[in-house]
């Protein structure tokens with residue numbers, strides 16, 4: 001079980017790139033390769049939205065992206081699709097409050113990383129009780145990527161969690177870019193999760209490098 005240590009997972013979550021083919025300005029393979037060259041530390045395959053691939057095409061892209069992650073020792077996480085994650089022997093999955101229940105997913109994927117979205121302190125406590133490895137808190141800032149989010153909440157919940165003794169790894173998500181990432185880390189998050197700022201960049205490498213610099217600076 002390579003990623004069960006909480007301290008190590010916090011480090012791995014620092015620059016968490018999330019992407020699927022509908023998000024990309026360039027070819028998804030190239031986008032991921034450039035993002036890795038810039039210094040991303042974690043990757044989630046989220047093939048969702050208008051034009052998203054399905055069936056064999058989705059599996060093929062996932063498998064190609066997984067191979068790139070493997071070559072660079074970047075954990076490969078699958079969003080929502082537990083069956084795909086099991087089939088590919090992914091490093092883990094990310095699920096939301098409306099996805100398959102954490103307890104069920106844990107039974108299906110023992111020893112894997114399971115991330116859960118949480119929007120309230122109650123959801124965070126339940127996530128910990130049920131064995132989530134990390135929580136995704138958002139939307140921190142306004143986002144155009146996901147239309148069915150909860151209201152924008154800023155960094156309030158992250159600060160609230162960190163004002164307790166709860167040590168679960170936290171990533172912020174929603175509208176994060178190199179210009180506002182510092183605020184997310186300063187509030188107590190261990191990492192930033194990003195779609196658009198990297199996937200729509202002319203240079204995903206440069207943007208990933210900028211994000212890495214900010215996160216490393218603020219994590220000291």
Ligand SMILES: Cc1ncc(COP(=O)(O)OP(=O)(O)O)c(N)n1
Nearest residue numbers: 079080094095096097117136173193
């Ligand atoms: C790291 C991270 N945090 C939150 C989410 C959102 O998950 P969810 O609420 O299930 O929404 P979808 O991404 O499935 O549309 C995430 N994917 N990753």
Ligand SMILES: Cc1nc(C(=O)O)sc1CCOP(=O)(O)O
Nearest residue numbers: 138139143145174175194195196
């Ligand atoms: C996938 C997702 N989940 C969110 C949440 O609040 O749970 S916000 C979001 C979209 C993040 O994309 P971008 O970096 O382009 O804003």
Ligand SMILES: [Mg+2]
Nearest residue numbers: 080095096099
């Ligand atoms: Mg989901």
